[in-house]
Amino acid sequence: PEALRAALPGEMLELRPDSLLAAQAALRNAPGVFDVQVDGDTLHVFVDDAGRRMAEFIALLEASGIALHGGRAARPRMEEAFLYFAHQKEERRS
Numbered sequence: 357p358e359a360l361r362a363a364l365p366g367e368m369l370e371l372r373p374d375s376l377l378a379a380q381a382a383l384r385n386a387p388g389v390f391d392v393q394v395d396g397d398t399l400h401v402f403v404d405d406a407g408r409r410m411a412e413f414i415a416l417l418e419a420s421g422i423a424l425h426g427g428r429a430a431r432p433r434m435e436e437a438f439l440y441f442a443h444q445k446e447e448r449r450s
Contacts, residue, residue, distance in 0.1 A: 360437045365390055367406040368436065371399045372426040373417060382420045383413060391440050400436050 366388075373379035376399060380392050383401055388409050390402040403409040406429035417424050432440070 374423040
């Protein structure tokens with residue numbers, strides 16, 4: 357299990373936007389983003405550098421009219437790691 361998390365690229369941000377789907381769409385192709393996952397009322401965004409990208413994403417979401425009600429760097433759980441690799445496998449098939 358720990359090896360799966362260790363194989364993840366970069367870092368993960370947890371973001372709480374007021375509109376999950378709009379924020380997911382806005383961030384999906386943003387620079388430094390590897391993957392965006394929805395988990396309840398939170399987005400898990402896998403990025404190359406959490407500290408650098410947080411300020412960029414706040415500005416991007418604000419420019420898109422999306423309010424952010426919280427955000428932080430977080431350690432991915434097994435669930436997020438599994439979903440990340442499942443998404444990567446699915447994208448390779450497409």
